[in-house]
Every structure is written in C-alpha cells, then in structure tokens.
Amino acid sequence: MAYQDNYIRVALIVLVIFISGCMLSRKTQDKTALGSISGLKLWEQNCSRCHNSPNPAAFSDEEWEVVGAHMRVRAYLTEKETDKIVEFLKSIN
C-alpha cells in the first residue's frame, strides 16, 4: 500500500500549494466577474444548485445571518458572496 500513501501525500501537497497560491493572489479577485454579481443572482444560483430557494420572508434578519454562516460552510461560499446574499435576503424579507 506504500505507493498509494505516497501518491496521496504528493497530491495533498500539490493541493495545499495550489490553495496557498490562490490565497496570495486573492487581492486581485474582487475585480473579476464574480465580484460584480449581485446578491439576487448569487442567491438564485448558489441556493438552487442544491435546494429550492426559500422564501426570503421565512427568516428574520438575524436568522438569515445565521443561515448565511451555515451555508457559507456547506456551499463553499466566499465571505463576499455570503454577505451579498444575506444582505439581499435581509432587504426583501
């Protein structure tokens, strides 16, 4: 099984380096197209990828913030995406 161990470890190292590289270049990323997408569109696209988008009125402002944190972890959202979606939901709930 040793070859599998090595294979996995090398792959993990590559992955970590890749991620670190992305972290370092994150300052430039706000200018990308994703950075300009509105909360409404992010809400529609990211939520419905897995489940029906819930009614914005289903939760209060505080509750949406908690749901935002929950889904930021689950749906691999960035902080900016989460904030935009939560702000949008808070504006129409």
Add this chain to the structure above:
Amino acid sequence: MRITLFYIYFSALCLSRVLVCSAQTQPWPVPADWAKKKSSSAATSASIEAGKKIYISTCSQCHGEKGKGNGLLALSLNPHPANHTSKVFQQQKDGEIFYKIITGRNAMPPFRTTLSENEIWNVVNFIRTLEVKTIPAPVSAKTPAQNTPKNKSAKDNLSASQIKSVTIVKDTAAKTPAMADPSANSKKDTLSFTKTMSASNADNTNIVSRDSISHTNISKSENNNNYAVALKIESPDSSALITAIPDSIPPVNKNESIKNEKRKFLLTGSAHTNIIVDGNKFNSAGFEVGFLPVLLWKPSKRLFFESHFHITIGSGLPQANTSTAGMAGMSLRHTGMTTATAASSASSAPAGASIMIAYANLVYFVNPYLNITSGMFLSPFGIYAERLHAEWINKLPDAPEGMGHTYQMIPETELGIQMRGGMPIRKLKINYALYMSNGPSLINDTSKNAGRLSYDNLIDNNTNKAIGGRLGLMPLPGNPSMEIGFYAQHARVGNDGTVHAGVDALLYGADFTLYHYFNRIKGAVDIKGQYSIVSVDKIYYKANPMLTLNVPAEDVNLGDSTYRFNNVSKLFFITAAYRPTASEKFLKNTEYIFRYDMINTPCAARWGTTADRYTVGLAYWLESRSAVKISYSIEKIQNTLKNNNLLMIQWVMGL
C-alpha cells in the same frame, strides 16, 4: 399569446444570465425628440382598460400586476425590473416611457415588434393610473378634491409638472419618519407624512390618491442607505387622508449597529413521515416518522457552531433496510457500541426508535476563502451526504444505493478537523475541502460483514488518521450552477494489535452537479451524479469460506480456514429532475424525478451484492422546503429471482 410571451421572457432571462450585471445602476438615456413625443391616445377609461389588459398579459410577469417590479420572474432578473409606482419612474414624461417600451433593455424585450403604437400609449396611460391602485378605504369616500376640475386632470395624467418642487436634503438621523420640512408650506390644511424605505427595496406601497394631490413636495434624506421620502400634500379637505395614512406606513428602523448586538441563534430542520409499501405484492406497508432539528449559533462574525439530530421512529419494511430507505434502522450508530457489532446489527435488525447526533462542529472563519471546522462534520466525500441527504433537499423519499444511514458504504460524517472554502479564480470558482479524521475501520471478525468498512469510527481503532479532501470546479464563467468534483480519502482501517494492523483503504470518486433553466423545455433541470470506489487491501479474513461459493481455490487458506477476495466496491447514482415554470400552480409545484443507481460490492464477500435500481418519482412542493413525494423503484439484485420493488410516499416539512 401568453406562452409566446413566456418564451420571450425566458429567452430574455437566459440572456440576462450571460450579461454582466452592472447595468442596474446605469441610467437609461432617452433622446430628446422622443421624450417630447406626445400621446396619440387620450387617457380615457377605455384606453386605460385596454392598457391594463396588455399590461397584465405582457408586463406583469416581471413588473407585477400592480407595477411594483415584483412579478413572478423578477426574482430571477438582474437588473431588477423597474418599479412603475416609484416616484422616480412616474416623474418621467410619457414620451420617455414610450421610448423605453419600444426599445427595451437587458431582460426587457423591445415591444415595437409586438405592440402597436396605440397599444403602447394605452399601456402608458394605464401605468399612469398605477399609483391610485391601493387607495386606503377612507379615501374612496367622496372628497372635495374629486370635484375640483384641476385635480380631475391630475388623476389621468400625473407628470413631472404636477410635482411643484423636489428638494433633496442630507439628514444624519433618519430614524424617525417625520421628515417634512415645515418651511416649505405654511398652509394650515397641509398634510405631511413620511415614508421611509430601504434603498434596495424601493417598493412603495401607495398611499396617496392622486385626486387629492395638488401640491407635492419630496424631500429625501440619506443615512446608511436609508432614504426618507417626505411627501407634503395640501388638499382642500385632507381629513380623510389623515386617518388613512399612518396605518399604511411600514415600520422603519433597519439599524445595523443595533442588530449586530443581538444574539444569533436559529432552530430549524425538518420533519417527515414515510409510508413504505412492498412494490411487488402491495400487501405490506411500514410507517416511519422523523424529527430532525438543526441548531445553529453564530456568536460573532468569525465563530459559528452547527449541530443536527435525528430522532426517528419506525422501521419500514425489512427490505427497505438494504436500500437505505428513510431514517430507520440506524439507531446503533454513534451510540458507542463496537463498530463490528454496530455494522452487523444495522444491516440486519432495525430498531424501532432512535436518537442520533448527525453532526456537531465548531467553525472558525479564518479569511474570506478559508474556514476551519472541528468536530463531527458531514463528509465532503461526494455531494450526497454533505448536500443532498436532507429530506427536504432530496427529491426522492429514499437515498441512493449504499448511502443513507442504514447500509452505508461510503463516509457520511467525519470526526476530525477540516479546512475548506471557495475561491474565485478569474471568472471561475473552485471549492476545496481538506480534512483529517478517524476514518473508517475494517470489520475483521468472523461475522458475515468481514471485510466491510464501518464508518461509525467514533473511537479510532488505530493511531493512524484518515486524510481526505474534495476539489470542486465550476467551469461556467461567472455561473456556479455547474460543478464537477473529485474527492478521495486514504485511511488505515485495520485494528491496531491484530493481524490486520496496517491494512489500508483508498476511497475516491467524482461528482457532478447541474442546475439550469432551459427555455426550450420551459423549466428547470437538475442533474446530480456521483461515482465512488472503495478499495481495501486484499487480505485474509477469518470468516468461513465454505459459506461463500464465489471464492476461487487459490484465495482459500484451508490451514486456518481463512479466505481473501478483491475488496473493491463501486457505487453510482444519477438523478435527473425537471420542474416546469408554468404559471399554473399545480404544474409549477410539481417536480418529476428519475434516478438510476447501482451498487457493486465484492461477490466473494458474504455481504457482497450487485444491484441496479431504477426509480421514478414525483414531488409536489407545498412550499420551498415542504413536499409530498411519491416514488416507485425497481431494484434488480444479482442472483435473485425477483426484483425488490418499493413504493414510497414521503411527506416532509421544513421547520
């Protein structure tokens, strides 16, 4: 006609997805000669009525029947459809509105090809009447204003000329609604009221009958994106309005600094009941009920905790157990029993009722693209366990083969630590997760489960930790609706201190997600798939080889009565769902689902099985997280004479 228009709107909708969404704030200039254009259709009641019909059939899908910009499609559109009841909109000249209707912009099609000039003027005339749609009841009583000829004309055609003055003032404390400027009007019969609204939700409830507007003064104050718009109305007799207006004013305060100090906790989750019927003879049925609360805390900006319980009662049909139906039968998970016992029990004798911790983990948001999770968390091994297992998310009543809680062949939760996040790279996005956990343990006793992996590894059976991860790629630029994921886990699974110490397992696979509106078939399509492989080192097991016919002679060790086999299992599912975007409520809420799934575990193992299953299902969504689902599945199991068919009905309610 309506269908054609729907088609047009959905073409526009799809087009709008491609466009960069910065147009929301862009002005829409109208050439001066168009702005001056005069209406060729007088604002008679016949014209307004004709305009209304066109508006309802053509415009209301996006702009809403009352013109507030809140039509059915508005939620999917960016820029958001205009609010025709807003003051900014109504201040435009007739010619400007006419020009915008004929040219269109973004998601709005140009109507010069579908509507005649006269029809468009009728629509303009109707739009001019929108503000009087929600007159408070007392106003409908006879008021002297209605008898004034000057105000008669205002009813049918309010334009910028009716608004005598507009002043915009900066205000640092826009918390109270009383914003009227007393210096603007000294008349005693002046009525002042204020409406405060969030800038992002400029959806005005209409309060004023235009009949009674003879003088309007708008003042605007700006504070933390809140705008206070004060209208001063002077009317010969404003007493009717005074009683009507205060009730119509919505509550104001949206003060962020106060909100952030509040304790942030949410108790949510779902409940469901299942009816499971033998699909061959329809002669037996089982019932199940589950209550699955989710507890979420967010003590501060960077800290978060989540936990989830499964409380279930009922066991379904015995054969439902192998197809992982519902929540039944997993009571022995996470209860501290030895893994071998738990696994063998879970696959043979479901318990009647149980309480189980599905996950409990602490999260720290390190930076915008990284968070650390510690505790028991849903495994990022594929998409089913992590994203789709919840009853209100899963479109079918049961889990794919080898998943769910009863006959689990791949990891669903991990006890360990994880780093994960999402990261935009140019226009694309990647998701990553990397974790270290107890991982699975090998069942190596003499039971029929020898060689299987148990995922109830709460007390690690060796000192080695499993390492795993997932990398998801979203290949569509600026659109996360498609994702391709690759995941793997490597774990030492053998018990320390036994002959199987040092036995390893490699688990890996790929998943696929696509969710998209297709206007060609007028609906949303949702496709999810996952293919996983579990590979355990080829070792000898003590289980009696005589009980298994499929073992080749070279793999049997007669000396100590052990045998070995290629311990590789494969699991696959693909689910395709279609939900039409019809305007009819029943059709719109119905989703049609098809699933193919298969499991292929070692035929030489006593727990080995090879099964293919075809499932068709229907989900009727009562609301976004509540549904009644019905499915029929045909499961073909190798070396058995008859199919294992099931009819399942599930009612799930999002809490």
